[in-house]
Amino acid sequence: MRLPLAEHRYGEHGVVLPPERSDSNDALDVDLDMRRQLYRSMREMRTFEKRAYDLFMKQLVKGTSHLSLGMEAIAAGFGAAMQEDDYTFATYRGHAHTLARGVPMTPVLAELLGRANGLMGGKGGSMHLTSVEHGMMGSYAIIGAHLTIANGAAWSAQYRGSGQVAVCFFGDGTTNIGAFHEALNYAAVYRLPVVFVCENNLYMEYTSIRDITAVAHPAADRAAAYGLESIVVDGNDADAVHLAALEALDRARSGRGPSLVEALTYRHGGHSRADPGKYRPTGEVDAWKAYDPLTIYRERLGRLGVSEAELDAMDATALALVDAATEGAIAGELPSPESAFTDVWADGGWSWRN
Amino acid sequence: MAQLSYRDAVARGIAQEMRRDERVVVVGEDIAGAGGVFKTTVGLLDEFGPKRVIDTPISEQAILGAAMGAAMTGLRPVAEIMFSDFFAVCWDIVVNQIAKTRYMTAGQVTMPLVIKTGNGGGLRFGAQHSQSIENWAMAIPGLKVVTPSTAEDVVGLMAAAIRDDDPVIFCEHKGLYAAKGEVPDGEIIDTLGTAKVRRPGRDATILALGMMVPRALAAAEDLATRGIDAEVIDVRSLVPLDTRTILDSVARTGRLFTVEENPQLLGWGAEIASLVADEAFWDLDGPVQRITTPHIPLPSADSLEDLVMPSAESVARTVEKALQS
DSSP states (O other): OOOSOTTOOTTOOOOOOOOOOOSGGGGSSOOHHHHHHHHHHHHHHHHHHHHHHHHHHTTOSOSOOOOOTTOHHHHHHHHTTSOTTOEEEEESSOHHHHHHTTOOHHHHHHHHTTOTTSTTTTSSOGGGOOBGGGTEEEEEOSTTHHHHHHHHHHHHHHHHTOOOOEEEEEEGGGGGSHHHHHHHHHHHHTTOSEEEEEEEOSEETTEEGGGGOSSSSTTHHHHGGGTOOOEEEETTOHHHHHHHHHHHHHHHHTTOOOEEEEEEOOOSSOSSTTOOOTTSOHHHHHHHHHTOHHHHHHHHHHHTTOOHHHHHHHHHHHHHHHHHHHHHHHTSOOOOGGGGGSSSSTTSOOOOBO | OEEEEHHHHHHHHHHHHHHHOTTEEEEETTOSTTOOTTSSSTTHHHHHOTTTEEEOOSOHHHHHHHHHHHHHTTOEEEEEEEEGGGGGGTHHIIIIIITTHHHHTTTOOOOOOEEEEEEOOOSSOOTTSOOOOHHHHHTSTTOEEEOOOSHHHHHHHHHHHHHSSSOEEEEEEGGGTTOEEEEOSSOOOOOTTOOEEEEOOSSEEEEEOTTHHHHHHHHHHHHHTTTOOEEEEEOOEEETBOHHHHHHHHHHHSOEEEEEEEESTTOHHHHHHHHHHHHSGGGOSSOOEEEEEOSSOOOSSHHHHHHHSOOHHHHHHHHHHHHHO
């Protein structure tokens, strides 16, 4: 898929349509058990994010939140390709990436609700989901920073000879901040076992990425500057993502250095809670909603012989998980006042003086 | 016991810790092959090899991000920011990432790293290579901030910083790199969060940090010839802060002066003045006085830089005037 942007000029952002739907990717080398897992994983993410949205509307979730509705294939495809002790670094749009590492839903949702049983006891919130025991090394809310931090985890893995890989997800807007370029050069110089994944959803917050980027593919077209292969993948196709993930992870694990993968996708909603996403042309939104990663994948599974009943059952299981998590989160206690004063320092406390 | 320069003490402190702990690694611009632009890492590459002592591109965000990610996953990096002024280009990593991640993750992440940096003025480098940034770092919850003033303290505080499980901003004063001091043989380990009384005295307490310590001591010697017996405390560690040593001294002398290299507004001494006002007001026989660089960028010309930075003379003059009024 090539975006028609090379001649693009500021302000001339036309509609960018998704690829034509086809059954050609049915033949990709992904076995049916993995495909079931990918569908299940995407359905859980989708159901979870919709619930998060509903809980916002009920004002149970405070602050802000950035949903990845429409972008599930990337989180699921990579999540299923990673080994248990690999590292994930995500952005503030990190709910799905957290679930993709096997973090249970209840503490994630409870964290969004600011409860004591939240993943970080209510001290991090939606934008900072972290579960070190699952390899979820954090969600980072300042654009660009976590690419450099993922390098550090990769460096540590390389130093220790552990065979671990760090995978770092970020949006198209990140490709225009300095830290992106520092991090790519750094990773390439030291051949770090790190995979950078640009989730190009065509919009940097409220602005068309085409309007403010010198090249058509904000990540892939920069890869050559760091001696990396230019990789663009259909980010709405879980199989395509999964295969690209396996290849990049293998490359990193075998000492062949970093990869930069640009996955083209679209977010169904706005940038954040505050954004209705009205700056996007109607035809574009509708076309991408029709090219929904769950819709196209469900159809594929159908063509490959998975019954509607089985797919419905998977949907029902996901819903039951989200319902249970909602109950568990809403039932959670508020954090203790004392907890505001813990964990500033390694000794557990916050004292700055004797 | 040997005479050691402040700059050699930096390398000695790091080497001491690298010998005992394989997790300690060093990264920064020109720190490996060249031994650092200030020659504070000379010998480390030869002894520990290129896997542990690594030259980096001019990418301060990438350097500190790498240090952070490595610290989160089992290493104990020492990263150099060549001039502390360059913190301005990677402050996000320091402030938003390194300092806050333990707290935001409810203690899931430990951040044992040291950021060493050439700090301070007096070298005629002008306003972009001379700043004293301790107060920037001190303002951020989650960062420890240390500035040694002697070679022995450099070794011991560096060791303590590397062994500490929290991030430490280790400010080396550029104006002291050539200064020599007696350093005991063998392993030296100091304690973060401890001030040192460098010169006991009865009449006034003078707090100083980094290069202001020798200046405060010189001022105290000068004052002694005129009958004023000043106590000089080397604060050494701003976070954690040894308030006991400071408050005890003020209780004895009744007067407090801070000697700060930073521009005036919100310098570290302001916090201590506030603390003393809160907790030791009735011990004071007169107002707390802060002796700082005025609120200006540092000029380059030697005559101007000397004019605006606190000097032994300006400290002595200020203290004497205050005590006589």
